[in-house]
Amino acid sequence: MIYRFEQELERNAEDNSMVSNDSLDKVLAKAQTLSEALPYIQRFNGSTIVVKYGGSAMLDENLKYNVIKDVALLKLIGLKPIIVHGGGKEINKWLGKINKQSEFVNGLRVTDEETLEVAEMVLNKVNKSLVAMMTQLGLKAVGISGKDAGLLQTHKKTADGKDIGYVGEVTSSDTKILDTLIQDDFIPVIAPIGLGDDFHGYNINADDCACAIASAVNAEKLVFLTDIEGVYVDPSDKKTLVSEMNVAEAEEFIEKGVVGGGMMPKLKNCIEALKNGVSRVHILDGRVEHCLLLEFFTEKGIGTAILKDPLF
Amino acid sequence: MIYRFEQELERNAEDNSMVSNDSLDKVLAKAQTLSEALPYIQRFNGSTIVVKYGGSAMLDENLKYNVIKDVALLKLIGLKPIIVHGGGKEINKWLGKINKQSEFVNGLRVTDEETLEVAEMVLNKVNKSLVAMMTQLGLKAVGISGKDAGLLQTHKKTADGKDIGYVGEVTSSDTKILDTLIQDDFIPVIAPIGLGDDFHGYNINADDCACAIASAVNAEKLVFLTDIEGVYVDPSDKKTLVSEMNVAEAEEFIEKGVVGGGMMPKLKNCIEALKNGVSRVHILDGRVEHCLLLEFFTEKGIGTAILKDPLF
Amino acid sequence: MIYRFEQELERNAEDNSMVSNDSLDKVLAKAQTLSEALPYIQRFNGSTIVVKYGGSAMLDENLKYNVIKDVALLKLIGLKPIIVHGGGKEINKWLGKINKQSEFVNGLRVTDEETLEVAEMVLNKVNKSLVAMMTQLGLKAVGISGKDAGLLQTHKKTADGKDIGYVGEVTSSDTKILDTLIQDDFIPVIAPIGLGDDFHGYNINADDCACAIASAVNAEKLVFLTDIEGVYVDPSDKKTLVSEMNVAEAEEFIEKGVVGGGMMPKLKNCIEALKNGVSRVHILDGRVEHCLLLEFFTEKGIGTAILKDPLF
């Protein structure tokens, strides 16, 4: 088995031999960049980080490859990443394939037995495809769901008091399996399916799932890869992007209804995670190449950061 | 979360209080049975066993529950079980749902991209449903596939020299993830999907998969739960069931063409596993209730045992 | 060295081959029994239990063999047993052999130097004979007394203010040696002799000794194997056997003088153990075959159980 990196190294070797008179300045600039990363590497060494991976970053093969390379780099320089992913548009595609129509209550899909089966199957497919790509990059990834080893226990969620089927909220978690995997240098990749009190499967919102996992393992950082640049004071004005806020400010945003529909629950998740022991939450634009590295290796970072303490 | 066993204990408690004048003889006979199990427990303590779980034993909910209870008991008395399962008729069901027609070459399904996707999704669904049921019985099970942590590497299999798509044979394995899980008392449950040299997924025959895993971990026992009673000298005559044979005898059976079509590859698997370090292989009738316990806790066992050494 | 179990297995093998047409029903019933034991095994897995072994169960060779087989089974399914034994009638036998007359004060034997020597010698003889029998069953047993590694420190006990010689009460204990042995899978077998402040040996009542050990190691269960069925409201009426009581109820029994002479100190021991961290104490009839299995693997159990909390 030849890992892609080895191929890359071989290619580089060839390239270099061809451009032996390559400019030294350019190479030195690169070394300079690596050297500048040192304080950031030092700062996060040994930290557990949870990355909620979803949206466009998961659909475009190139972006996907870059996100995983970023995760690989974080792992190698001493961080302990945990990936939580969604299934996004794939679930709709497969429901379509079997001609399954969905009913919605308050924007939440009513999830009957068959819908859940499709959702779980698709999520596990996405899960294993991430694992395979990570393996290809030489990482030791293990794909599990909240059902494995009792990781996530859920109870039924309702919408406006109406039964919407197998949709669950995380009530408690047993993270022993995550400790075991991380201890032996595996990267856990988690599909958002939990087990109910009735031991039936329940679909969990991927953001909620990431938030629950990050809280349970006391993650240093929880990073949401999304399809927007971050939180705006006025979404119509790009210049009002907030680069940093604290919990009190985030709560004010929610109260005043400043943030839009999609961002609202995400912001609530952020606040909850921060109140449960996570130190920093980040909302990043997953469409930006190497967004994770930009966040970790530049002081200003990108997107919006929400912090536990006013100014840390 | 109340585990089913606790409910059972509660029910037992009630039952007992109702039948307080229950016959002591009956209770003593039960204690006698437990006591008789002692030498068998002692014999297998600490052994790794691989159970290939498939066929009817996986379709009937009651049989399924009993198989898992048996596995739970084996775990608790000190064995280290690993489960490998197939997907059986579920794959056909889902291919039907999306109106996918399959072509066959020499009895092997031509597996194009979409067929593989369905197969993998269904196998993972079956995988997690086993895990959920084991969790319900208080076991810590973790469902993985050959893709996770590079567990199973495969290369493309052909049929009569024809390309039949994403069907693979195991070429090598990295069992580090199994060691990690077993070490921390988790039970691995494995779906037979591997990773090719091209890092694409490949469908693996579940029997082959179980055989490869058992060899790689030097299992003490490999048990096939099947839909037949065992190996017959003359399949039409139930009295000709072979209860024990050695490798040489099994090879003779194959050479003489005594065993029928379905049994032939299974027998070859058995021989290969025995040549690769497994001590005993068993072909059991999964339709018999508690067939695993019967095999482990009675001297004669059930089904057909194939042994490394003539009479051990 | 061929352990008795191996011989048993061989015998079974022969038996089975002789009764090849044995009824499958009977075998299935046995598997069913094993399967029913699962929740109980699960419940006690990893628990430390102290068994006070004495009375008839120690005199009859067959009962002795069965008690030890039960202990072996408990060990194999994951419990951590500790045995405390008495010397019973053997001490009298050997005092007789050397024509030693004993004086008694308030029913307690005055224990002079020579009497103590005989008592200690006999207790150690009984100790090693239990160890030998356990070794024969493939168990790794280690026989020690309270003198070893400072396990039990005692001070002199008096009877009605009178000096009765080398009779001691446990004042403190150093259970490091028990941790060491249990950690490496040995079963400690303890003779009730302790060391006084004067570093002389002291005879300890075996029930007191078991109680002290169970308290010191925070045992999950303390089991007394006795020569009576349990505690009776009215000893003359077998129907008044109490199957379960709590500490308050037990104290009431003692206050009202309901229980008879022999049971009184045992009941006090039970209460003390429960107040010192033991979860459940059981008074079983050691004359019943497999009484330990009956207690551990049936909900109702046998004999009398005294619990820490009213109804648990």
Next chain:
Amino acid sequence: MIYRFEQELERNAEDNSMVSNDSLDKVLAKAQTLSEALPYIQRFNGSTIVVKYGGSAMLDENLKYNVIKDVALLKLIGLKPIIVHGGGKEINKWLGKINKQSEFVNGLRVTDEETLEVAEMVLNKVNKSLVAMMTQLGLKAVGISGKDAGLLQTHKKTADGKDIGYVGEVTSSDTKILDTLIQDDFIPVIAPIGLGDDFHGYNINADDCACAIASAVNAEKLVFLTDIEGVYVDPSDKKTLVSEMNVAEAEEFIEKGVVGGGMMPKLKNCIEALKNGVSRVHILDGRVEHCLLLEFFTEKGIGTAILKDPLF
């Protein structure tokens, strides 16, 4: 519990205060002696030594106390001592108490059931009395016999082809229990009783037992505390004491019949131990106070040393 040493320290304190004008010279000479011991301490640090303890050294209370103090010192400066003891004259005393007459064949006592019972009881009594004395000196000693944890397996020994009852020879050993105890800083004290193939107890000659134990644990030194000064070329001439010999020389002594009756089997034991991995065997006069310290902390030592290699 106040250990004797603490009392000693207190006494010393008082003594010192009384003799405050004690000569500094004397104290300095003592410091000098301690300092001189350094290279010897360094040499034996971490070594396992087996001490066969018997004869007069075991009968005189003062000698006994000194031997144990020496063992304590060896333990504290980093050696790992194992004690094997005999029962000596105590066995005769107790056989006398019960009016038991013994028959002898070739100088070996015919050991019937009752004789074995007495021998085992007495040996265990001696065993625990050593343990108690060691506890008093603050050591953590654990008294076991060859029956415990299957330490010593034996087969029946005959004398001139005649059955002499329960007298055994060590055939194999399982030293796991010694490793466990030594690992946790306990000092094993071993009574020479083993288990036969019939799981009956067998009396073992204490010298043979020490030799078997020393070989099994690959002891650095095996020390016999005896009632003679060592090996003499001519026992009637004290000047012919041999202070050092090698295996070849020892074998020559035996061949030529130079050594007397009692020493002959001991010398054979020494040779066997040296051939089985022990580095040095010493025959010391246990009647000399602090004979162990003299052997360990002076270059010349006392008694006779038998070495594996001619001149080491």
Next chain:
Amino acid sequence: MIYRFEQELERNAEDNSMVSNDSLDKVLAKAQTLSEALPYIQRFNGSTIVVKYGGSAMLDENLKYNVIKDVALLKLIGLKPIIVHGGGKEINKWLGKINKQSEFVNGLRVTDEETLEVAEMVLNKVNKSLVAMMTQLGLKAVGISGKDAGLLQTHKKTADGKDIGYVGEVTSSDTKILDTLIQDDFIPVIAPIGLGDDFHGYNINADDCACAIASAVNAEKLVFLTDIEGVYVDPSDKKTLVSEMNVAEAEEFIEKGVVGGGMMPKLKNCIEALKNGVSRVHILDGRVEHCLLLEFFTEKGIGTAILKDPLF
């Protein structure tokens, strides 16, 4: 490499062979002395002790050799020694060599860049020379300074408000490196140089340094090897040597100005160490041969002991 001890052993061997008729009495007296050391060895087993090594004991080669032999003995019998040393007159010698004149403020040397360089170089020279001598005695010593692994952080000290250059006071410490070394049986030897907030080196008073280290590691004992016999009530009267005092008494001495100039800061150090967790501080006369052994192995000890509690 032949360690000096081995040579010594060889010499001893020769000596002994020459004086084979050496008096046994003398040898026995030595064994007696070793035996008497037992309770003291037992008392300090496993304790961490910090020895401040300086003054005459460091200048005389013979005294130096004896101090190190004492330390070796303490290590071998189970103590964990840490050495802190000064540089004494060597610093002056080298400042002289480069014709460097020093200015003094309030008796403290003004330490400019060059003076610090010389001081650090000399201290490291002394450090490595101690390490070499310890290696020669078979000890595994590692010489470090407060700069290594951030062991000692300091801030600038002033004298009467005047800047006296690179003279520092310990403000905090990171003793991880000491744990690492001690854990693997190395003896740390520490030169009193620390790192300032400006990451410049700072000279630290050796007594202060020893006190800071002893406090940080919660040493059982802190021993100052000095050039006086101890603390006197009246320095002109040798009979007024105080052999033991408590913190309150020491504070009284300081208040009343009883002790002289040199002793004053040392006494303050003692008190501070005792208040920071050290159990006993000793002021010994390093000019007395084997003063460490005399302190550790005689009840009365030598010099002055200052204790945490009035009479312990």
Next chain:
Amino acid sequence: MIYRFEQELERNAEDNSMVSNDSLDKVLAKAQTLSEALPYIQRFNGSTIVVKYGGSAMLDENLKYNVIKDVALLKLIGLKPIIVHGGGKEINKWLGKINKQSEFVNGLRVTDEETLEVAEMVLNKVNKSLVAMMTQLGLKAVGISGKDAGLLQTHKKTADGKDIGYVGEVTSSDTKILDTLIQDDFIPVIAPIGLGDDFHGYNINADDCACAIASAVNAEKLVFLTDIEGVYVDPSDKKTLVSEMNVAEAEEFIEKGVVGGGMMPKLKNCIEALKNGVSRVHILDGRVEHCLLLEFFTEKGIGTAILKDPLF
């Protein structure tokens, strides 16, 4: 204590806030560079590398800071660096300060007692100054010499058969102290002073020292930071720089006398290290900024690499 990195981070923070409209392109290019380093990080993860640090790279404060930052980065991304340094021109400076004239034999300085004292003092000064700078960058560095814990044993070296004093060659090493330090994440910094058979200190050539250490720890890489670009076929022609050669080729160079005087012994060292288990040796120009990063993170590297196998 505020580490310099933290200050840097703070400064970065300010910078960024000032240049909030900094070009994203530039930032992205940096992320790209980091991402490209991934395969190299993966390749060297967990490897031990020995860096011989000397020449100009040690004299210029800026170069020094960059070398240490590079080492810090290598440590953080999972390599295990060991630094060996020389003393260079500092030794001459201090010999000058004390007006010490040196005699030379065959280009080797005759090293009398005083010269050795100065050399050792200066080397330790350099050693601690590196340690201090590394501490400032948040690294846990520990400065030792070959004297510590018996790391380097040497014997006297002669020049043309003439005694040149305390100049030594490494004869053997005990790397236990390096294992201990590396295991606990400390970076060893080694001064090239060893201990002779006479336990006197000996000056060792720093290149020889690095070579001995690299061989003893089986380093993956040994890197020489020098003042030349690498090995030239024709030193007068910059275009003839050899970027890679194998042992056979290097030996040919030496035989033919192609390389100049200074390079000759270095090349011999390289060959010896490769024959003793080191996989790759690099001769780099320490005057190039970030030369270590350039070597580790570009395929072509800089300087000359000498490999064990022809084309590896």
